[in-house]
Amino acid sequence: MDRLIRFADFELDVERYQLTRAGAQIRLERLPMDLLILLASRHGELIARADIVDRLWGGSPFRDTENGLNTAIRKIRIALEEDPAKPRHLITVKGKGYRLDGTRAAGADAPVPAASANEAGPPAAMRALVLPFANLTGDPAQESLASALADEISATLGALDPARLLMIARTTAARYRGQQKSIGEIARELKLDYVLEGSLTQEANRLRILTRLIRCADEVQIWSRAHEPIAQGALDVLEEVAAALARDIEPTLGDQRHAALARRLPVDPAAHDAYVRGRYFWYRRVHFDAGFSAHHGLDGEDFFRSRQYFETALERDPNYALGYTGLSNYYGSTAVHGFFAPEEGWPVAREMAENALELDPGLPEAHHALAAVRYFFEWDWSRAEAGFKEALRLNPSYPEAHRLYARLLAACGRRAESDAAAGRAERIDPLAFQGSRAFGMVLAGQHAQVVSDYLSPGHREHPPLLYQLLAIAFEVKKLYAQAVDATLEALVRCGQHARAAAIRAQWEADGYEAVLRWHLDDLLARRRTRYTSPLLLAETYARLGDPGEMFRWLEAALAERSSRLCELRTNPWFQPYRATSRMRLIEKHIGAGQA
Known part of the structure; x- marks a missing residue:
């Protein structure tokens, strides 16, 4: 748009x-x-x-x-x-x-005559990309650090001067890992002004970070450096690349740079090292569809590894605000993905976000973390919206805030605004927006469009998220064979081969209702041994056309404030029942649309 x-x-x-x-x-x-x-x-x-x-x-x-x-x-x-x-x-x-x-x-429009010097508007923001750092150490264990270093540099630079510097998001950058494309080719594809590339190398027992900053217009290297040891070097890279950009873009960037870096950098370099490793594992897991993940019991190993790193960061520096945002994201995400009851995860997520805000009121990640609590758990729509807006004011290059804000707007029925917010996310994360766009269409009930857009020839290689969303869209359109195929593809890409085989056997033996009955038995068995959200059972009974059991479990989900209940009005499984008085009462309790 x-x-x-x-x-x-x-x-x-x-x-x-x-x-x-x-x-x-x-x-x-x-x-x-x-x-x-x-x-x-x-x-x-x-x-x-x-x-x-x-x-x-x-x-x-x-x-x-x-x-x-x-x-x-x-x-x-x-x-x-x-x-x-x-x-x-x-x-x-x-x-x-x-x-x-x-x-x-x-x-x-036709070209507008050039304005006078006094009438000139602000120049367009420069577009920059931090490519994934190459791991040249020969040690696979350093892969997480190589990826996370690039991600954190990108996040830091995005908050330096929002009016002058737009950072292209990490997920788009990740698509260029291992590709044999020149800086010029990447710059033309993404319309970039600057590219930062780097690598990790190892000599004896010492790790080194090699980085260089390229101005795309003439492909001139305007800064390069080698840093060691690794922990202190990671912080030096953040400071020095920001300074190089400030010199090349605009000298006034310097003041904002010092203030922003002071907020994001910990006292102990090892705290930062732990934080970026934790963020790597959190990102690797959080972009699965939470409902699909919970229904199929996809493991949360990456989530749990991220928590260990975030806790280590705070042990090294108890006043490190980003460490608290990492823990807030962990506790909130694991509740949304169905690993813990809402009352176990969200109060801790709120406390961690408030700790981060107390330490740094200007940290965009902290505002985003608290807004997520207000959206998923407290159902405080107006304060959640205010939090997302503040995070994006502080860092317009923050894709997670754009995506979650677009979800809130869709859940409130504000679809034109949701589309606009999603469009902004696409501009900063164009190559990763495929899954985000499909998710937005599922929320908007545009299941036929999801099917037509992603089932056509040439659309065969997708991330797991997209297959998870396609499974939903196919089922809603009663294309059950395709729904099974998409489900199996998503599960295989997540390493769930045994579960995929079991679902295929049910489908081939007795059809799609047998698949759903198998799902139901699996959920009831899980519930006897560990936390299983009542919302999952309500969704499954809705898909089976059993409103009595559906409402019984839906009311249990309301009582516990199930995390995804905030998106009840956009949940496709409950659409056939929205005309009933019981569903209207549940929606009234949630208060959706009151932002």
Whole structure:
């Protein structure tokens, strides 16, 4: 979706959620604004009333959508000062729907004359990428450090000067690991201004970090350095590459650099070493779909290894704020992924996030961690949104905050804003956005689009997350053979070969209901020996078409504040039951949509 869309003398800024005319802001309520964004984004395409209702209300049977849509159209026309009898822009096609004529992306305008020196706007942000560090030590145990060093350098640089420097996210960078592409080729693909590359080497028993910073316009190396020993060297790299960027981009970056680095760097270099290793393992596991992972009991070894490293970081430096954010993320993620009851994980996650904020009120990771608690556990929508916004104000290059904020907006039914937030995530993490985009479409109920986008020829190599999401989309569309295939592919890619074989046997013997019954028996058996979320059982009974048992377990999930219950209204398994009074009461308790 284009950020700026123009028609006549109006300008619609999707990211800022703002409509202006000749520079003056025009106020629109949320629903009319969402509808205007939807119509404008289609650039004159006719949109059926039913599609608008599904998009803005999620097909909710509890709303008077007919009057709501008519009211929204009327308010847009008032804002545009249009005569309903002779509209110029918002056109009604009787019996069909609506279209918005005359729109154009801001970038499609004719060139604007250069402004005077006094009128010049701020220059566009520089785009930079930290490539995965190459592990040249010959020791596979150093692979986590090589990856995590690059990730943490990227996160640190992203917070230095948000208006001047946009860091491309770690997951996009990871796609270039091992590829034989030149700096110039990577720069052209991602439209980069700077690339940092590095490696770990070993001489005798000493590890060394080799790094160099490349300016892409002329492929000139503007800085390079070798550091040892490894622990102190990791901190030196952060300081020196930031200084090199400051010198080459803008001298005023220096003051922000010192303040930002002071917040992120611990007293003990070994604390930082432990933190980046912990973050490597946390990232490696957190991007699985939590519902799929919990249903299939995927192991949490990476999560548990990350906790050990985060705890070590705090043992080395008890005042290291990032160490507390790591633990907060660990306790929250393991609750969402079904390893612990919400009451065991989320209160600790809250305490860790509050500790981090007390030590550093300006740390984006701390605001993100506390916002996650308010979203998944406390269901405090407005404070969760404020937390995500603050994290992104402090570091607009922070992809995790963009993704979770987009989820919150989708859960609240604010789909146009959710799409815009997802679009921002795509700009900073373009190559990894495939799974994020599919996740957003599943939340929005666009299962047919997920199937068509990712089942076509040429879309065969996907990360486990995408196969997990495809399994959901296929089942919703009653494409059961494809759902089984996607499930098996996801499980095999996660190393769950025995479980994949068992599901295949059930499918080949008795069909898809047998697969779901097998799932149910497996969950009930697990529940006898370890924590198993009642929400998993509610979802399985919903898929089996048993509303009595579904509601019994759903009410148990409500009583324990099951982590994923905050996304009840976007959960595909419960859509057939949303018209019932019991489901309406449960949704009322959760308070979704009150942000």
